Amino acid sequence: MATTEIVPCTTDKPSSSLEPPPSSIIPIRPYKVAEDIFLSPFTSSDTTELHRILNITNAISLGLYTASVTFPFPLENAEAFISHQLAKRSARGFADCWAIRRGEGLESPVIGLLSLHAFDHEKEGVPACYRVPPPLSGRSGSDGDNKLPLRCGVLGYWLSxxxxxxxxxxxxxxxxxxxxxxxxxxxxxVHGRAWEDNVASCRVMERAGMRQVPSVARFVPKFGEIKSSAQYVLDV
Known part of the structure; x- marks a missing residue:
């Protein structure tokens, strides 16, 4: 099962003032990945199918970082996730999380998820990533004080x-x-990560061209144990 982290779901639904009517959602065109594979925004009509998929087996829950994707996965959590996506997309005017569909239309059933959220280095306890510009003409070496922070994203995905x-x-x-x-x-x-024992997820990132960097061990409350996380990066 190829899964890695997604934005945490929460049972705290946005207030009604944050939950926009469908007509106010800024239209965002679908991305055509392949002849019959599309990435498009989540809609309220995806709630039932999202709930069904996350209750087929426990594989997705076991593969994800977030503790809020449980097995069984309550319908109220599916509703909260969709509400969160609608509110965030309306407020920000763009999407960074998409439903994977076997069809271009938003009525096509969701079969998975892809996300590219901004990566919060401080929250994750990871040093910021920098780009060091080339040395100025006539000088040797780089000016360490002149390094520029990179804008980083973090990859997340799961598939039915x-x-x-x-x-x-x-x-x-x-x-x-x-x-x-x-x-x-x-x-x-872009950063990506998966549990080392989630071989399928690691292979997805490797086949997509990401390179592996040193793994990180962390205590995972939902498993009650320390697990090793394979880390991947890609300059885009």
């Missing part, structure tokens, strides 16, 4: 167990990294 083994997730991740991360969201560097 009904569609694994078809290369869909690899295609979606590759497309997101090459066609969306830089041009649409302005990222220069």
């Amino acid at each position: 167990p009904e569609y694994t083994g078809q290369g869909i997730m690899t295609q979606a991740v590759y497309y997101g990294l090459r066609q969306i991360a830089r041009s649409a969201l302005g990222y220069e560097h």
Whole structure:
């Protein structure tokens, strides 16, 4: 099961003032990944299918970082996730989380998720990423005080167990990294991570061209144990 982190779901629904009517959602065109694979915004009509997929097996819950994607996955959590996506997209005017669909229209059932959220280095306890400009003419070495912080994103994804083994997730991740991360969201560097024992998820990132960097061990409350997390990066 190829899964990695997604934006945490919460049972705290946005207030009604933050939950916009469908007509106020800023239209965002679907991205065509392949002949029959599209990335498009989540809509309120995705709630039932999202709930169904996350209750097929516990594979997605086991593969994700976030503790809020549980198994079983309550309907109220699916409703909260969709409400959060609608409110965030309306307030910000762009999407950084998309439903994977087998069809261009928003009525096509969701089969997975791809996200490219901004990466918060401080919150994650990870040193900021920098780009060091070339030395000025006539000087040797680089000016350490002149290094520039990179705008970083973090990759997240999951796919319904009904569609694994078809290369869909690899295609979606590759497309997101090459066609969306830089041009649409302005990222220069993208982080990705998966539990080391989630071999399928690690292979997705490797096939999409990400390179592995040293792993990180962390205590995971929902598992009650320390797990090793494989870390990947890509300059985009």
